[in-house]
Every structure is written in C-alpha cells, then in structure tokens.
Amino acid sequence: MTSPAIHISDLHKSYEDTVALKGVNLTIQDGEFYGLLGPNGAGKTTTIHILTGLVLKNSGVTEIYGKDTVKDFRFTRSQIGIAHQELPIDWFFPIEKLLYFHAGYYGISKHKAKPRVEELLERLGLKDKRTSRLRQLSGGMKRRYQLAKSLVHDPKIIILDEPTAGVDVELRHELWDYLRELHKNGKTILLTTHYIEEAELLCERVGIIDRGQIIKEGSPKDLTKELGKAGINIHMTGWCEELNKALSSFSFTYDDNRLHVTVKEPEADMAKIIQILSHHHCHILNVSVEKSSLEDVFLHLTGKGIN
Amino acid sequence: MTGTNWIGLYTLTQREVGRFFTVYRQTVLPGLISSALYILIFGFTLEKRISEIDGVPYTLFILPGLIMMNTLTNASSNTSSSMLQMKLLQQLPDILTAPLSSLEICLAYIIGGTVRGVVNGILVMLLGVLLIDMPIEQPLATIGFIFLVSWSFASMGLLLGQLADTWDQLAMMQNFFLTPLSFLGGIFYSISMLPDWAQKLSLANPIYYMINGIRYTILGVYDSPPWHSAIMAILMTILFTVAAILVMKSGKKIKQ
Structure with a gap:
C-alpha cells in the first residue's frame, strides 16, 4: 500500500501561553482535493506551516509520502508547493526572475525551469507582466504570481492558504477552474479557505478544525446530509x-x-x-x-x- | 533530492549578490564617495598638522582604515538588512519552505555579504591607488584579509538580521557599535599616539585588529603584531559563522 500524500498524527503546538494545536490528526491521500475549514485562530495556518517547515512543532507526526517533514525535509519540501496567504513584496527583481529564483531554490536550473516558467506565465495571465516588479502588480495579479510560484517546481502536493482571499469574483472563478484542472491532472491539493462555497465546490473531502482539533471530516455532501438543516x-x-x-x-x-x-x-x-x-x-x-x-x-x- | 542543494545555494547566492548590485547607488557608490571625501578633507587638511605616522604620509596612513571601514560596514549591512527585509516583507517563507538546509541558507547570505564587502573594499583600495598613488606591499594578503573580514562581518550581520525585529534595532547596532568601534579602531591615528589606558582599551576593540591587519598588508606598518590581527579575524569568522548557522538552525526569531 502506498503512503498517503500527507499524514499528520497527534500534532501539538503551543505559542507561549496559547495552545494552537491540540492533537491534530489528518490523512490526505495522493490525488485528493482536501479543504481545511475553520474560523480565525483555529489552527489551519499553523498546521500547514508545520508541514512546510515554517513553524516548529512541539510533538506529533508529520509525514509527506511516508517521510518525516523534519528528518527528510529535502524530500518532503520538494514535494510541496505552497501559496501563502500573505502576499510578498519584492523591490528588486521582475516577477519572471523571481520565478526562476524560486525554481532554483528547489534545485531546478534556469535552463530546465524555462518551459515551466513560460507555461505558468501564459496560463496565469502574467506574460505581459513578466518584467514588472511585484509592487507594480494589483492584488489579483499578486495572487496569480503567488500561485505560479507555488507550481514552478511542479510539486505533487499543492498547499493553498486562502488562495482567493481578496480577489474579485471573476478571478476567483478563474482560479477555481485552474485548481480543478490541476486536481484533474493528479495533484494533491490542500486548501484552507474562509469561503465555504469554495470548499463545497472544489473539495472532495473537508475537515473542520476548531480550537486546534479537527472535529469533523467527510465529503461536503455527506457532511451536509448528516449535519445540515x-x-x-x-x-x-x-x-x-x-x-x-x-x-x-x-x-x-x-x-x-x-x-x-x-x-x-x-x-x-x-x-x-x-x-x-x-x-x-x-x-x-x-x-x-x-x-x-x-x-x-x-x-x-x-x-x-x-x- | 538528498545531498547538498547546490543549485539552491547558487540561486540564493545569486539573488543576494544581484540584490545589492541592482541598487548600486545605495550599496556601492556611497562608500566610494565618502572615502574620497575623507581622503580630500581629512587627509589633505590634517596632513598639514600631522605630516607622518610611523613614517607614512597621513593621507596614506588613513586609507587602509577607510578600506576596512567600508568593507566591514557593507558586508554586515548587506546580510543584516537583507535578512530583516525578507522577514518583514514576507519573503523569508519562500526560502524556509524550500529544500535548503540552514547551512546552505546561511552560506548564501554570507557569500552575498562577503561579495559586497570585497567589492567595496577593493573599490576604495583602487580609489587610493588612483587618487594618491597608494602602494600595496602585499596585494594578495590584502585581498585575502579583506575577504576574511568581509566573511566575518557578513556572518555577524546575518546573526543580527536574524535576531532583529525592527529596523530601529539594526540601526542601533550600526550607529552605537559598529561606527564608533570603527572610528575608535585607529582609522585616523596610530594607537601609539594615545595615552596608556586608551591603548589598552583599544586592544579590546576587535575592529582595531582588522585595521591593524590591513594597514600591515598595504603599508607594512602596524601597532600590534600582524598575526594578532590574523588570529582575531579567523576567530571572529568562525565564531560569527557558527553562531549564525546555529541561530538559523534553531529557528529563533525566524520560525515560530
């Protein structure tokens, strides 16, 4: 049996006096589209930041395809592409160059990254903006860049932390179409969102996280059938x-x-x-x-x- | 990916070097201009009062100190400002979520800072050669020493950048420690001109050894034995490099 794409078991994390995660358990199979729903401060971002190495866990198991995210960080991080909620600012380089840099961090040479960078610039409507600095882009364009950056090393797992926050309806639908396409092409997607409609439309399975614990999991259809009104x-x-x-x-x-x-x-x-x-x-x-x-x-x- | 991420290391280094070259008006030219002003104003005006120190014309005497001041301030500010900027502008997560080890990240930053320190140091050195025909007794040792000091202060800057939360904290380090220690390290004088107690105090200033070392490689004159300077530079390089890597590994002020 192959290992799940993401496996989290009994994950605990505290920030000084605040307990952020109280034993999170989560398993996402390869190729699954999973939504993590929760109010602000529920532990969504902490969970994904532990998976990607941005936050240090107190205890628990975090694995990507059966490998520990701390011990085998090179393997696990190279499998993940993450689009953070916060939009970055860079004053120095055009976005095309930033995408090449990002590919480089993942061990992909400029020569090898070129077709992928071109494809993403085209697919995400950034081609005309390739020489622009991030500060010159609109919020929507920055979101597109953020997504392009997460995909530039062609990861198997894509983690999207509020990917459509603050974007207009048209772009949101455009991004949803693209996420569906990525999922269809076999990518495993972990999405955190405030838009329940987004999770209902896109995710095969959702987990509801509250006060540092996943309190319910299931397909949106099953959950609404079981607990809806x-x-x-x-x-x-x-x-x-x-x-x-x-x-x-x-x-x-x-x-x-x-x-x-x-x-x-x-x-x-x-x-x-x-x-x-x-x-x-x-x-x-x-x-x-x-x-x-x-x-x-x-x-x-x-x-x-x-x- | 299992072994060293060479492409990642190269890319991040390229980014760090490219970053300061894109804003060369802020990172390269000011050092040159201020050094030229020091030579013209301090050198030529004070040379009438202090004609020679240790048998060296005063303008020539201050040049190695100016080279060192430019080298170490540029090397340290490159890494400290880049690290803090990446933290504050949400760019650091891109590096921390990539398959790069703490060692690779630190090396890339330090090499970036070292390149800036070396470039600035060498440019001021060339300025000295052009403006006042400065002789260089041991060119290779001079470049080697500039490199070592650049590495050491780039590591120190990285350490400060990791630990700082605000620009104010960084500016405090620069304004209250680095600049005063540079000026008190004997850029404009030989410590033999100072009273006994001040000479002893100077020996506790690490930047004094850096200036003493480069003055020896360029002019052949020194206050303390040159090997003291070499040992101090090597010790500082090791100390700050290890400290920067350990702090990066621990995630202190970088990872929550």
Missing part, C-alpha cells in the same frame, strides 16, 4: 388532522397555511410529501426548498460562523 416549505390550504399521522415519519411544523418539513434530502422526500398532501386533498400553492449547506454544518459543529 435542509427543509421543504409548502404554502397550502386544506390542512386536516389526519395529516399529523400521515406525516409522522417527518419532523414538521404547520402554522398559518405554511408547512415546514425538516428533511436530510429535500429532493428525495419532496415527492413523498406532496403525494401525502395530494392524497388528503390539500391544495398546494407554492413549494420551496431550503438546501442544507456546509455553512450550516460549520455552525452546527463550531457554534460560530467561519468569518
């Missing part, structure tokens, strides 16, 4: 007492001609409910569905919003 609202007339019995298998409320049924899967249960109402000669005026979202799950588990 979907419902069907029916505006109707003709309510009768028999309906209390007929709908007893559901959790529902009826008030002022409005029936609200709490269900896990609205699409599956809607036909059944409508059939019961029709059978009892009710007149349905309007039906609306309240879809459960990962946000509900997040609220349910952490008791607070992600932002």
Whole structure:
C-alpha cells in the first residue's frame, strides 16, 4: 500500500501561553482535493506551516509520502508547493526572475525551469507582466504570481492558504477552474479557505478544525446530509388532522397555511410529501426548498460562523 | 533530492549578490564617495598638522582604515538588512519552505555579504591607488584579509538580521557599535599616539585588529603584531559563522 500524500498524527503546538494545536490528526491521500475549514485562530495556518517547515512543532507526526517533514525535509519540501496567504513584496527583481529564483531554490536550473516558467506565465495571465516588479502588480495579479510560484517546481502536493482571499469574483472563478484542472491532472491539493462555497465546490473531502482539533471530516455532501438543516416549505390550504399521522415519519411544523418539513434530502422526500398532501386533498400553492449547506454544518459543529 | 542543494545555494547566492548590485547607488557608490571625501578633507587638511605616522604620509596612513571601514560596514549591512527585509516583507517563507538546509541558507547570505564587502573594499583600495598613488606591499594578503573580514562581518550581520525585529534595532547596532568601534579602531591615528589606558582599551576593540591587519598588508606598518590581527579575524569568522548557522538552525526569531 502506498503512503498517503500527507499524514499528520497527534500534532501539538503551543505559542507561549496559547495552545494552537491540540492533537491534530489528518490523512490526505495522493490525488485528493482536501479543504481545511475553520474560523480565525483555529489552527489551519499553523498546521500547514508545520508541514512546510515554517513553524516548529512541539510533538506529533508529520509525514509527506511516508517521510518525516523534519528528518527528510529535502524530500518532503520538494514535494510541496505552497501559496501563502500573505502576499510578498519584492523591490528588486521582475516577477519572471523571481520565478526562476524560486525554481532554483528547489534545485531546478534556469535552463530546465524555462518551459515551466513560460507555461505558468501564459496560463496565469502574467506574460505581459513578466518584467514588472511585484509592487507594480494589483492584488489579483499578486495572487496569480503567488500561485505560479507555488507550481514552478511542479510539486505533487499543492498547499493553498486562502488562495482567493481578496480577489474579485471573476478571478476567483478563474482560479477555481485552474485548481480543478490541476486536481484533474493528479495533484494533491490542500486548501484552507474562509469561503465555504469554495470548499463545497472544489473539495472532495473537508475537515473542520476548531480550537486546534479537527472535529469533523467527510465529503461536503455527506457532511451536509448528516449535519445540515435542509427543509421543504409548502404554502397550502386544506390542512386536516389526519395529516399529523400521515406525516409522522417527518419532523414538521404547520402554522398559518405554511408547512415546514425538516428533511436530510429535500429532493428525495419532496415527492413523498406532496403525494401525502395530494392524497388528503390539500391544495398546494407554492413549494420551496431550503438546501442544507456546509455553512450550516460549520455552525452546527463550531457554534460560530467561519468569518 | 538528498545531498547538498547546490543549485539552491547558487540561486540564493545569486539573488543576494544581484540584490545589492541592482541598487548600486545605495550599496556601492556611497562608500566610494565618502572615502574620497575623507581622503580630500581629512587627509589633505590634517596632513598639514600631522605630516607622518610611523613614517607614512597621513593621507596614506588613513586609507587602509577607510578600506576596512567600508568593507566591514557593507558586508554586515548587506546580510543584516537583507535578512530583516525578507522577514518583514514576507519573503523569508519562500526560502524556509524550500529544500535548503540552514547551512546552505546561511552560506548564501554570507557569500552575498562577503561579495559586497570585497567589492567595496577593493573599490576604495583602487580609489587610493588612483587618487594618491597608494602602494600595496602585499596585494594578495590584502585581498585575502579583506575577504576574511568581509566573511566575518557578513556572518555577524546575518546573526543580527536574524535576531532583529525592527529596523530601529539594526540601526542601533550600526550607529552605537559598529561606527564608533570603527572610528575608535585607529582609522585616523596610530594607537601609539594615545595615552596608556586608551591603548589598552583599544586592544579590546576587535575592529582595531582588522585595521591593524590591513594597514600591515598595504603599508607594512602596524601597532600590534600582524598575526594578532590574523588570529582575531579567523576567530571572529568562525565564531560569527557558527553562531549564525546555529541561530538559523534553531529557528529563533525566524520560525515560530
């Protein structure tokens, strides 16, 4: 059996008086698209910084393809490309040169890096800006550069710390398309984000981290099914007492001609409910569905919003 | 990747060297201009009052000190400012997350600082040759000594850059320690001209040995035996290089 792309076990980290991680356990398989969701200060960035060598752990196991991130740092770091949340500033060199430097840090000569740098400049719309300094770029362009930099050594694992923070909707969708493409091409992606929609749309699996621990993991679909609060609202007339019995298998409320049924899967249960109402000669005026979202799950588990 | 990351080391060194060359107006020219001013103002005006020290014309006598002052301030400020700048501008994570060892990172920074120190030292030396026809008794030893001192102070700068949190702290080191110690290290005088207690105090100033050493290789005159200077330069090089590497390895003030 091959080792997982990322394996974290019982990871602990404290900053002076603050406990940042209290035994994080996380395994991400090769080729998986994983989202780490959590409110500010939950431990997302600390976790990924320990994986990449920016933060020193107190205890626990952190492995990349079965190799320890401290002992075998050359191997593990060369497998990872990280796009940090903070945008860097460089006054001295044009971005093309910075990409060559970055490839060089990973042991790739300028000659070998050239096709990759050209491809990334083209693909991320930075070709016209190749001679610009970072300070001359807009926030969106800096995000593109940040992503290009994380990919320049063609890593197997891409770690993106809030990759679309502060970018406009158009660019966000553009970046999402590119991330999907990278995933399709076999890259393992670990994403931290404040945008729950982003995780729902892109990730195969998400982990919800709060107060230094991963408190729930699963696919967005399974999590919303298990912990979400979907419902069907029916505006109707003709309510009768028999309906209390007929709908007893559901959790529902009826008030002022409005029936609200709490269900896990609205699409599956809607036909059944409508059939019961029709059978009892009710007149349905309007039906609306309240879809459960990962946000509900997040609220349910952490008791607070992600932002 | 298992062994030494040579390409990484070369790239980071290239970046460090390229960084100061791109802003040569801030990193190379000021040293030359201030040295020329020292020669013209201090040298030619004071030469009327102090014609010779140890048998050497005064303007010639101060030149090795000026070379050394330029060398060590440039070498140390290159590494310290580059490291602090990378910390403050969020560039350091790029280096720390790359497959580069602490030793490789330190070497790249130190080589960058050493190159700047050597370039500045040699340029001031050439200025002396051009302006006042300065003779150089032992050219190879002079360059070797400039190299050693550059390495030593580049390591010291790296150490300071790693430990500093603000520009203010760095400026304090420069203004309250390096510059006063350079001036008190005998750039403009021989310590034999000082009272006994001041001579003894000068012997505790490491920069005095650097100036004494280079003055010997260029002019053949010295206050303390030249081997004292060589030993001090070697000791400082080892001490600061090891300290910079150990601090980098520990992650102090760099990794959380």
